[in-house]
Amino acid sequence: xxxxxxxxxxxxxxxxxxxxxxxxxxxxxxxxxxxxxxxxxxxxxxxxxxxxxxxxxxxxxxxxxxxxxxxxxxxxxxxxxxxxxxxxxxxxxxxxxxxxxxxxxxxxxxxxxxxxxxxxxxxxxxxxxxxxxxxxxxxxxxxxxxxxxxxxxxxxxxxxxxxxxxxxxxxxxxxxxxxxxxxxxxxxxxxxxxxxxxxxxxxxxxxxxxxxxxxxxxxxxxxxxxxxxxxxxxxxxxxxxxxxxxxxxxxxxxxxxxxxxxxxxxxxxxxxxxxxxxxxxxxxxxxxxxxxxxxxxxxxxxxxxxxxxxxxxxxxxxxxxxxxxxxxxxxxxxxxxxxxxxxxxxxxxxxxxxxxxxxxxxxxxxxxxxxxxxxxxxxxxxxxxxxxxxxxx
Amino acid sequence: xxxxxxxxxxxxxxxxxxxxxxxxxxxxxxxxxxxxxxxxxxxxxxxxxxxxxxxxxxxxxxxxxxxxxxxxxxxxxxxxxxxxxxxxxxxxxxxxxxxxxxxxxxxxxxxxxxxxxxxxxxxxxxxxxxxxxxxxxxxxxxxxxxxxxxxxxxxxxxxxxxxxxxxxxxxxxxxxxxxxxxxxxxxxxxxxxxxxxxxxxxxxxxxxxxxxxxxxxxxxxxxxxxxxxxxxxxxxxxxxxxxxxxxxxxxxxxxxxxxxxxxxxxxxxxxxxxxxxxxxxxxxxxxxx
Ligand code: SF4
Ligand code: SF4
Numbered sequence: 001x002x003x004x005x006x007x008x009x010x011x012x013x014x015x016x017x018x019x020x021x022x023x024x025x026x027x028x029x030x031x032x033x034x035x036x037x038x039x040x041x042x043x044x045x046x047x048x049x050x051x052x053x054x055x056x057x058x059x060x061x062x063x064x065x066x067x068x069x070x071x072x073x074x075x076x077x078x079x080x081x082x083x084x085x086x087x088x089x090x091x092x093x094x095x096x097x098x099x100x101x102x103x104x105x106x107x108x109x110x111x112x113x114x115x116x117x118x119x120x121x122x123x124x125x126x127x128x129x130x131x132x133x134x135x136x137x138x139x140x141x142x143x144x145x146x147x148x149x150x151x152x153x154x155x156x157x158x159x160x161x162x163x164x165x166x167x168x169x170x171x172x173x174x175x176x177x178x179x180x181x182x183x184x185x186x187x188x189x190x191x192x193x194x195x196x197x198x199x200x201x202x203x204x205x206x207x208x209x210x211x212x213x214x215x216x217x218x219x220x221x222x223x224x225x226x227x228x229x230x231x232x233x234x235x236x237x238x239x240x241x242x243x244x245x246x247x248x249x250x251x252x253x254x255x256x257x258x259x260x261x262x263x264x265x266x267x268x269x270x271x272x273x274x275x276x277x278x279x280x281x282x283x284x285x286x287x288x289x290x291x292x293x294x295x296x297x298x299x300x301x302x303x304x305x306x307x308x309x310x311x312x313x314x315x316x317x318x319x320x321x322x323x324x325x326x327x328x329x330x331x332x333x334x335x336x337x338x339x340x341x342x343x344x345x346x347x348x349x350x351x352x353x354x355x356x357x358x359x360x361x362x363x364x365x366x367x368x369x370x371x372x373x374x375x376x377x378x379x380x381x382x383x384x385x386x387x388x389x390x391x392x393x
Numbered sequence: 394x395x396x397x398x399x400x401x402x403x404x405x406x407x408x409x410x411x412x413x414x415x416x417x418x419x420x421x422x423x424x425x426x427x428x429x430x431x432x433x434x435x436x437x438x439x440x441x442x443x444x445x446x447x448x449x450x451x452x453x454x455x456x457x458x459x460x461x462x463x464x465x466x467x468x469x470x471x472x473x474x475x476x477x478x479x480x481x482x483x484x485x486x487x488x489x490x491x492x493x494x495x496x497x498x499x500x501x502x503x504x505x506x507x508x509x510x511x512x513x514x515x516x517x518x519x520x521x522x523x524x525x526x527x528x529x530x531x532x533x534x535x536x537x538x539x540x541x542x543x544x545x546x547x548x549x550x551x552x553x554x555x556x557x558x559x560x561x562x563x564x565x566x567x568x569x570x571x572x573x574x575x576x577x578x579x580x581x582x583x584x585x586x587x588x589x590x591x592x593x594x595x596x597x598x599x600x601x602x603x604x605x606x607x608x609x610x611x612x613x614x615x616x617x618x619x620x621x622x623x624x625x626x627x628x629x630x631x632x633x634x635x636x637x638x639x640x641x642x643x644x645x646x647x648x649x650x651x652x653x654x655x656x657x658x659x660x661x662x663x664x665x666x667x668x669x670x671x672x673x674x675x676x677x678x679x680x681x682x
């Protein structure tokens with residue numbers, strides 16, 4: 001189809017169409033709705049010969065694709081914010097049942113107070129459900145990553161579900177040029193799902209039934225092992241994707257101008273684009289700064305981070321969510337990964353862009369300035385405003 | 394890079410205007426990026442949308458705070474929304490108005506252009522008489538007033554409009570022909586530093602929602618014929634947002650300023666004594682003053 005101006009949500013829908021998904025079930029929620037509307041159009045027009053199952057909630061939507069996945073179908077669903085939270089129980093089921101579902105998530109703030117703005121708290125609070133987590137930075141990356149996610153999730157060495165997250169509005173509703181691969185290209189990259197070891201109607205199999213503690217431990221370990229095999233499989237899958245499309249999005253930790261950098265900021269999602277522009281400006285002004293994008297959050301790219309830390313003096317992590325720990329969600333992971341590293345840079349935690357607040361070039365500059373002057377031990381809320389006067393509720 | 398900010402109300406097509414401008418810039422061989430800011434996704438609520446246009450991929454993913462061009466789809470917004478905030482020196486304010494630019498009140502000295510997009514949309518039968526869809530006329534005017542895109546590209550982008558492509562192409566050409574440029578009438582206003590409002594402990598609003606003036610969102614309004622009313626209170630119970638109160642004798646009264654015109658009360662009323670009627674001109678219409 002060549003290059004077209006489409007939204008991030010349309011990129012999700014085109015990827016599902018190109019992946020020839022067989023069962024789609026979803027419940028609408030702003031700002032995800034146009035993903036499933038577009039897929040519904042594809043199904044209605046016959047462009048995508050899939051079953052589109054309408055349900056009454058997100059919990060049922062995920063349960064529906066989980067059942068279809070257990071029967072061997074390639075499935076897709078999408079949600080956001082409160083909808084993802086409602087799926088929480090089934091998220092664990094999907095990973096434990098080793099169902100290679102791919103789900104689009106539009107990162108939106110969690111209520112209260114009610115908000116439609118971009119914020120990663122929804123997916124961050126699902127980080128321990130056993131799903132692979134990708135965070136995209138552009139609409140092109142959204143489309144490509146959904147395709148990569150199917151290959152990765154369905155790989156016999158992995159067989160885990162994957163979510164491909166995109167920032168609300170900054171991608172979901174942003175129109176920009178995207179190269180839409182042809183059906184032929186995608187078919188070469190992504191053959192039909194290899195549906196071994198799944199339920200077969202008429203055969204007496206059970207999936208996810210009761211076990212004693214011994215088997216429970218063994219099964220949990222299987223999931224852990226599968227997650228550990230993701231990086232190696234992803235490397236191969238990305239290489240193959242590049243051979244066909246000539247695009248590569250830089251592995252689980254995608255670095256920018258870090259080679260001789262003494263100060264590196266770690267970002268996720270669309271904040272990365274803005275930060276890259278700031279890195280260029282700061283470099284031009286003589287600062288030795290670099291950038292690392294956490295493209296994959298689960299499994300966490302600890303190896304790559306340790307390799308990066310080896311040459312860096314100071315690191316900052318900008319989290320677009322607030323989670324209840326000593327540091328931001330990603331900052332905690334980074335600190336954990338580096339604790340045992342031979343060389344440990346200082347790691348400062350920054351929280352910003354919550355609830356859809358803009359992460360502006362000025363804000364990113366402020367973070368680099370703070371890092372260069374030593375950073376801080378405790379998290380810094382970078383865009384908090386002074387209050388006018390104390391209020392009484 | 395050029396940055397354009399659109400201000401409109403839900404239902405007027407501001408978001409679609411930004412998308413069309415992105416498509417048009419792409420047709421001109423440029424790299425566009427467009428996106429909306431949603432507050433409340435409802436008809437009549439103020440909406441902002443952004444477009445960046447450059448020759449190469451854009452290294453910015455934020456809303457536009459220092460636009461080169463501001464496009465205002467309804468003059469009423471000039472009073473309620475700080476539309477000229479951050480407008481760059483030498484920038485342009487384009488307003489949907491039948492008035493000449495010199496009669497548009499602006500808080501900063503700024504090059505101002507006007508076009509009667511409402512008149513054009515009505516003449517071309519775009520949208521409804523109470524809510525004409527003015528976006529394509531405005532894009533035609535934008536092409537002429539700024540030169541950021543060609544009229545051909547704007548007309549080409551109209552394949553992405555859901556209805557009446559021919560009329561929309563004509564409206565774009567009309568807007569292109571009719572736009573007038575000049576200087577707005579400068580009425581300075583004081584600016585204050587950005588601060589968070591004082592907040593209570595926990596997200597609790599200080600006033601009930603029934604006090605919010607949300608009537609501008611509606612195109613229909615409920616009229617109750619009390620002769621047939623049985624005082625069953627169904628309408629009061631079903632109104633999703635407290636827009637009906639009961640008088641001392643138990644008859645329903647619509648809070649006119651708050652009712653959004655959803656029509657649920659009319660659908661639920663057992664003796665069908667509520668009728669939804671066109672709310673034409675209730676607040677001076679759209680985009681005309
Ligand atoms: S039209 Fe809707 S908002 Fe207005 S009174 Fe009836 S139910 Fe309430
Ligand atoms: S639902 Fe109809 S009959 Fe019942 S109180 Fe309202 S207007 Fe009267």
